[in-house]
Amino acid sequence: MDQNLQAFFTLVENQDGVVVRDPPKLDLEIYIQNYKGRTRFDRLFLIGRSSVPLCVxxxxxxxAEAKRGKDTHRYREAVELLRIAAPSEPEATYDQAWLEAQEASNKAETNRLLTELKGYKNNLIKESIRMGHEDLGKHMESIGDLNAAAEAYSKMRPDISTPKQFLDVGKHLVRVSIQRQEWGMVTAHLGKLGGTQYAEDDKAVQTYTKIGYGIALLGQEKYKDAALGFLAADPAIPASSYNELASPSDVAVYGGLLALASMDREELQSAVLENSKFRTFLEQAPHIRRAVTQFVSGRYSACIAILESYRPDYLLDLYLQKHVPAIYSQIRNKCIVQYLIPFSCVSLDTMEKAFGRPGQSIEDELADMIQAGALEARIDSIKKLVTTRTANPRSQMQAAALRTAEHYERQALDRLRRIGLAAADLELKGGKKLGGFAPQHDFLVEETLG
Structure with a gap:
């Protein structure tokens, strides 16, 4: 590795950043074409900061993406990183003329929009005021002042007159909140966005909302809820409706990975493999479909092998990067637990062949799972065996008998109460139709039965 690159990634590691040394499978030019808006820069910047092969x-x-926009701060950040990683590149030198011209243009445009908005407010024309706030918000977002952009977009709400305008405001606020990674605000804005009749009738808005929820819930580590959001997206909606958030391939990867981490075999079969809508998304990421199929078929080591081969790609994803270790750990733990279910005893050598990783002992991993409560088993270090704990059939039978007796007793008491009420010619209002009575009326039943 070049000395400058080595020094750059040493600095990244010292700052607790993620460094991906293996080459990913993605083609950078084709990959970035799937997105529009400010997320393009965010994704390129993350890859440049994290991937050794793709850094420069x-x-x-x-x-180049920053210079196509107006955000001079982003331009400075990218140039500064390139100056450390590859100082000999022409792009590693500031384009001072562009910087000065763009900053002057940004300032002039801000003043112009503020002056126009002030005039609209003086004239008290609601539509002009709304459009003035929107123009100002878009401008502030484009130059990177996300706080001012969110404030301007929020001020559009009092002057909204149509459902379409309401949806536009919601999308603006969702987009800005995602850029700021304020996941709670994202879900709050999406809740308002999906609460209108217009949104319920618009499948494009529904898909946008579900993908937005998925990203926000992923950010909050609510993996199963996030998976359900991605799995409910409609593939018939053009990607242009939501590619400022994610691409169709992202929807397949996010939905499939999170489902693997949070769902059992039956749920994976019905919610992923038999989901006709999501199957269309899976065509964009066939390796995810193969991984899910391998898990459902009981070929756990093959499932893990597929996912491990794509780990570098996922570590370069804007939303997945922070969660890859946790997601992969959950999937791996599920695979190990499912693998052991049919057996009462398995040798450590067999486990090593199926799930071994270079530089890490499977015995230590199993011990960690047992201590964490993820696996009910015992390890015999002398005989090199893993013995699963099986429940006592006699205890299970006794517990089942007790539950049945308690259920029968409750049903018998309910029937006696109904008989008592019928005999007293009483009618109980507000109670359940079948079984169960309101506590405040129990004294009537007791007196009747007495």
């Missing part, structure tokens, strides 16, 4: 290419692309 991604940072140069990020600089």
């Amino acid at each position: 290419e991604a940072l140069k692309a990020a600089i």
Whole structure:
């Protein structure tokens, strides 16, 4: 590795950043074409900061993307990283003329929009005021002042007159909140966005909302809820409706990975493999379909092998990067637990062949799972065996008998109460139709039965 690159990634590691040394499977130019808006720069910048093989290419692309926009702060950040990683590149030198011209233009545009908005407010024309706030919000977002952009978009709400305008405001606020990674605000704005009749009738808005919820819930580590959001997206909706958030391939990857981490075999079969809508998304990421199929078929080591081969790609994803270790750990633990279910005893050598990883003992991993309560088993270090704990059939039978007796007793008491009420010619209002009575009326039943 080049000395400058080595020094750059040493610095990244010292700052607790993620460094991906293995080459990913993605083609950077084709990959970034799937997105629009400010997320393009965010993704290029993350790849440049994290991927050793793609560092220079991604940072140069990020600089070019920044110069196509108005955000001079982003441009400075990308150039500064490239100066450390590859100081000999032409793009590693600041384009001072562009910087000065763009900053002057940004300032002039801000003043112009503020002056126009002030005039609209003086004239008290609601539509003009709404459009003035929207123009100001878009401008502030484009130059990177997300706080001012969110404030401007919020001020559009009092002047909204149509459902379409309401949806536009919601999307603006969702987009800005996602950029700021304020996941609670994302879900709050999406809740308002999906609460209108217009949204319920618009499948494009529904899909946008479900993908937005998925991203926000992923950010909050609510993996199963996030998976359900992605799994409910409609593939018939054009990607242009939501590619400022994610691409169709992202929807397949996010939905499939999170489902693997949070659902059992039956749920995976019905919610993923037999989901006709999501199957269309899976065509964009066939390896995810193969991984889910391998898990459902009981070929756990093959499932893990597929996912491990794509780990570098997922570590370069804007929303997945922070969660890859946790998601992969949950999937791996599920595979190990499912693998052991049919057996009462398995040798450590067999487990090592199925789930072993270079530089890590499977015995230590199993011990950690047992201590965490993820696996009910015992390890015999002398005989090199893993013995699963099986429940006592006699205890299970006794517990089942007790539950049945308690259920029968409750049903018998309910029937006696109904008989008592009928005999007293009483009618109980507000109670359940079948079984169960309101506590405040129990004294009537007791007196009747007495």
